[in-house]
Amino acid sequence: xxxxxxxxxxxxxxxxxxxxxxxxxxxxxxxxxxxxxxxxxxxxxxxxxxxxxxxxxxxxxxxxxxxxxxxxxxxxxxxxxxxxxxxxxxxxxxxxxxxxxxxxxxxxxxxxxxxxxxxxxxxxxxxxxxxxxxxxxxxxxxxxxxxxxxxxxxxxxxxxxxxxxxxxxxxxxxxxxxxxxxxxxxxxxxxxxxxxxxxxxxxxxxxxxxxxxxxxxxxxxxxxxxxxxxxxxxxxxxxxxxxxxxxxxxxxxxxxxxxxxxxxxxxxxxxxxxxxxxxxxxxxxxxxxxxxxxxxxxxxxxxxxxxxxxxxxxx
Amino acid sequence: xxxxxxxxxxxxxxxxxxxxxxxxxxxxxxxxxxxxxxxxxxxxxxxxxxxxxxxxxxxxxxxxxxxxxxxxxxxxxxxxxxxxxxxxxxxxxxxxxxxxxxx
Numbered sequence: 027x028x029x030x031x032x033x034x035x036x037x038x039x040x041x042x043x044x045x046x047x048x049x050x051x052x053x054x055x056x057x058x059x060x061x062x063x064x065x066x067x068x069x070x071x072x073x074x075x076x077x078x079x080x081x082x083x084x085x086x087x088x089x090x091x092x093x094x095x096x097x098x099x100x101x102x103x104x105x106x107x108x109x110x111x112x113x114x115x116x117x118x119x120x121x122x123x124x125x126x127x128x129x130x131x132x133x134x135x136x137x138x139x140x141x142x143x144x145x146x147x148x149x150x151x152x153x154x155x156x157x158x159x160x161x162x163x164x165x166x167x168x169x170x171x172x173x174x175x176x177x178x179x180x181x182x183x184x185x186x187x188x189x190x191x192x193x194x195x196x197x198x199x200x201x202x203x204x205x206x207x208x209x210x211x212x213x214x215x216x217x218x219x220x221x222x223x224x225x226x227x228x229x230x231x232x233x234x235x236x237x238x239x240x241x242x243x244x245x246x247x248x249x250x251x252x253x254x255x256x257x258x259x260x261x262x263x264x265x266x267x268x269x270x271x272x273x274x275x276x277x278x279x280x281x282x283x284x285x286x287x288x289x290x291x292x293x294x295x296x297x298x299x300x301x302x303x304x305x306x307x308x309x310x311x312x313x314x315x316x317x318x319x320x321x322x323x324x325x326x327x328x329x330x331x332x333x334x335x336x337x338x339x340x341x
Numbered sequence: 342x343x344x345x346x347x348x349x350x351x352x353x354x355x356x357x358x359x360x361x362x363x364x365x366x367x368x369x370x371x372x373x374x375x376x377x378x379x380x381x382x383x384x385x386x387x388x389x390x391x392x393x394x395x396x397x398x399x400x401x402x403x404x405x406x407x408x409x410x411x412x413x414x415x416x417x418x419x420x421x422x423x424x425x426x427x428x429x430x431x432x433x434x435x436x437x438x439x440x441x442x443x444x
Contacts, residue, residue: 199343212348
């Protein structure tokens, strides 16, 4: 198990005041909050930060952590010394920041996380209904056109026969219906935690996230694609083939089109009532003149078109 | 054969009452009411008893609760953050379309 330098994670000196720790934590929390941040590993960073703050903000836990000594390096192989925490009392030993997210390091020191993220759980107003579960699921854009079947692995904290809290793993075979959009949630009734006593089970909520696509961008139900066309196709009009996330379609380019023009293919976006559109953004692709014949053609264009691209600049 | 579970899409057609929304978001009524006051979510209906919340608001409610809890901001602050996050997302999308065509 790796040693974690909680001071380094929060970015403060070992002797920092509680106020300084709080300020440093808040600043980093805003930076890495998964709802705000687009940093790639924001969620992992935020979890690590939360864990560090959970220890450092609590004078009891901080004191216990401090007495491990300052000779440890981040990532160093770590085993807690026997009776390392003798003489310390943890008033809230089994409350913790996140449900299944604590590191082994944290758990070896402060015990297994119980229940859900402290704070969210406080709002609970059901006595016997099982907890709802939330998870993200990454799918391809094409999956939202056709629907997709996925195995989803869920880890649920459960109390085992010895009264110990363990992470139970289960696999769920789930059909994601067609027509789902980025950020949308789907519900699987009664697939959350089991209820207490005769209480009903909670539900499972999956949040849809599309894998980034090299060609298509998605906004709501609409799919955007930038579409390169030759200057003559834009000027004279043409019928060209356009890929969609699941097939190909023919698209008519009207004569006199210009770069940046948007062409809308109604109902070809993400299916629904109504379906979204595909929006092609024209991009004029200009061929380089390499051979003599090609150069001659450009010169001829220069003479034939009385074209002033900088007219609007007044020069 | 494994049992196949079919997900229900929570779109505009699906609506929740105030107490259903509280249950799903693990939240107190007062907090949802504050989010309505701040204009983060707009229910149909005149008063608390017959409010109907569209399921597409779930993401905003969850985000607002997390922002309040994790960053120590109040509801107005969370509402402002959500507006700005939406605006940043919109601009990022525009930028992506622009950047792609000017590589």
